[in-house]
Amino acid sequence: MPERHAWIDASAGVAGDMLLGALTDAGADLDFAQRCIDAVLPDSVRLRSERVTRAGIAAIKVHVDVLVEDPPHRTWRTIAQLLADADLPEDVRQNATAVFAKLAEAEAKVHGTTPEEIHFHEVGALDSIADVVGVCAGLHDLAISSLTASRVAVGSGTVKAAHGRIPVPVPAVTRLASGWELVAGGEGELTTPTGMALVVTLCRECTDLPALRMDSVGLGAGSKDFHGRANVTRILVGERTSPSRQDRGDSAVLIEANVDDLDPRLWPGALADLMAAGASDAWLVPITMKKGRPAHTLTVLSHPSAADRLRELIFTRTTTIGVRQTDYRKFALPRAWVTIKITGGEIMIKLAHRNGLIEQATPEFDHITKIATATGTPAQIVLSEAIAAAWTAGLRPGEPVPENAHSTSSNPTEQEHLS
Numbered sequence: 129m130p131e132r133h134a135w136i137d138a139s140a141g142v143a144g145d146m147l148l149g150a151l152t153d154a155g156a157d158l159d160f161a162q163r164c165i166d167a168v169l170p171d172s173v174r175l176r177s178e179r180v181t182r183a184g185i186a187a188i189k190v191h192v193d194v195l196v197e198d199p200p201h202r203t204w205r206t207i208a209q210l211l212a213d214a215d216l217p218e219d220v221r222q223n224a225t226a227v228f229a230k231l232a233e234a235e236a237k238v239h240g241t242t243p244e245e246i247h248f249h250e251v252g253a254l255d256s257i258a259d260v261v262g263v264c265a266g267l268h269d270l271a272i273s274s275l276t277a278s279r280v281a282v283g284s285g286t287v288k289a290a291h292g293r294i295p296v297p298v299p300a301v302t303r304l305a306s307g308w309e310l311v312a313g314g315e316g317e318l319t320t321p322t323g324m325a326l327v328v329t330l331c332r333e334c335t336d337l338p339a340l341r342m343d344s345v346g347l348g349a350g351s352k353d354f355h356g357r358a359n360v361t362r363i364l365v366g367e368r369t370s371p372s373r374q375d376r377g378d379s380a381v382l383i384e385a386n387v388d389d390l391d392p393r394l395w396p397g398a399l400a401d402l403m404a405a406g407a408s409d410a411w412l413v414p415i416t417m418k419k420g421r422p423a424h425t426l427t428v429l430s431h432p433s434a435a436d437r438l439r440e441l442i443f444t445r446t447t448t449i450g451v452r453q454t455d456y457r458k459f460a461l462p463r464a465w466v467t468i469k470i471t472g473g474e475i476m477i478k479l480a481h482r483n484g485l486i487e488q489a490t491p492e493f494d495h496i497t498k499i500a501t502a503t504g505t506p507a508q509i510v511l512s513e514a515i516a517a518a519w520t521a522g523l524r525p526g527e528p529v530p531e532n533a534h535s536t537s538s539n540p541t542e543q544e545h546l547s
């Protein structure tokens with residue numbers, strides 16, 4: 129299966145609804161986005177698309193009509209729980225959760241507090257949750273397996289928000305944009321925190337348009353129509369023709385520390401927190417360190433964009449007073465997912481593939497344990513049935529990846545959660 133890539137052109141700015149409009153214009157099914165949103169927020173918002181022009185250029189404007197009363201703020205934990213409880217494709221859930229984790233981290237930095245303490249105002253409102261889930265659903269629907277984006281026009285001046293009048297680029301955008309190339313690009317708020325969070329979470333790098341065999345293009349309109357500058361976000365979708373991700377590898381970092389004085393009962397929680405904060409993997413190796421002391425090497429593998437917060441966590445969750453960090457290149461096979469039915473429910477089969485052929489087909493173990501618990505069947509029996517069902521369905525090494533397989537999104541940090 130070729131790598132389906134999307135490049136976001138944010139040279140005129142980006143917001144959640146603009147990106148959803150662009151995906152819809154590129155062919156994503158808005159009804160599917162609505163179903164995903166309904167799974168998170170039942171009977172709360174309705175999506176509507178409208179063909180409009182911006183400075184004479186045709187684009188899709190997605191309206192998010194809010195049908196119920198919205199509280200003035202939500203915590204990021206509330207949103208994470210809504211997403212965790214919703215019946216969503218796994219990549220949609222993971223990507224949407226990662227976007228809100230980034231927003232929480234940025235807001236916490238702006239207001240000098242922790243993500244747990246943060247109360248989202250506009251960015252936690254029903255329409256913003258709908259934008260984020262809708263965009264992640266659109267990427268799933270178009271089977272986009274990797275994304276990059278242009279530099280981002282953020283605007284200038286000031287804007288009125290729940291925080292009062294704030295400068296543009298607004299504080300959350302400046303925090304989110306760490307490592308991304310920004311330009312002012314015009315007057316007003318051209319990029320919102322939700323738009324910036326989607327770009328930096330889902331896109332692998334900030335780059336000019338990569339070599340693409342074009343498939344479709346979509347334009348998503350912002351609310352305002354400026355004279356002489358189209359207020360649109362564009363998305364270009366196609367097949368990458370330059371060295372593929374598999375040949376190039378991905379940037380990664382390895383962060384390590386030798387620790388001899390942490391209460392061993394604290395390790396499982398520390399490892400879980402590191403995974404929740406975006407580590408691709410986190411593990412311990414028993415060692416004998418200086419002065420002959422029994423200890424552990426903690427190793428955390430991550431995308432470079434998550435390194436700052438992971439180092440921070442290592443310092444707060446362990447007793448170490450220093451870490452070392454090394455740059456790596458990581459070569460991962462692309463993955464795709466197929467849902468199959470077995471006794472007791474549906475499970476997803478993860479397919480690692482190369483040159484269009486399956487290398488590994490693995491039942492998602494969380495789904496196995498869920499069915500095992502619900503039906504009272506031993507997990508190894510459910511697992512055996514799942515492996516046999518996958519085999520029967522042709523999901524086995526050497527077979528082609530089926531057409532209905534969904535590729536995982538490109539988010540390098542979150543994607544590795546699936547590994």
Ligand SMILES: O=C([S-])c1cc(C(=O)S)c[n+]([C@@H]2O[C@H](COP(=O)(O)O)[C@@H](O)[C@H]2O)c1
Pocket residue numbers: 143144235238247248249250251252256287288289290291294298299300301317320321322323
């Ligand atoms: O909701 C919150 S906490 C919020 C924080 C900030 C900061 O920059 S801090 C800014 N805003 C403004 O809210 C609106 C809507 O943003 P969306 O991303 O939901 O479209 C926008 O004007 C932001 O600048 C909200």
Ligand code: NI
Pocket residue numbers: 235238239291300
């Ligand atoms: Ni804020």
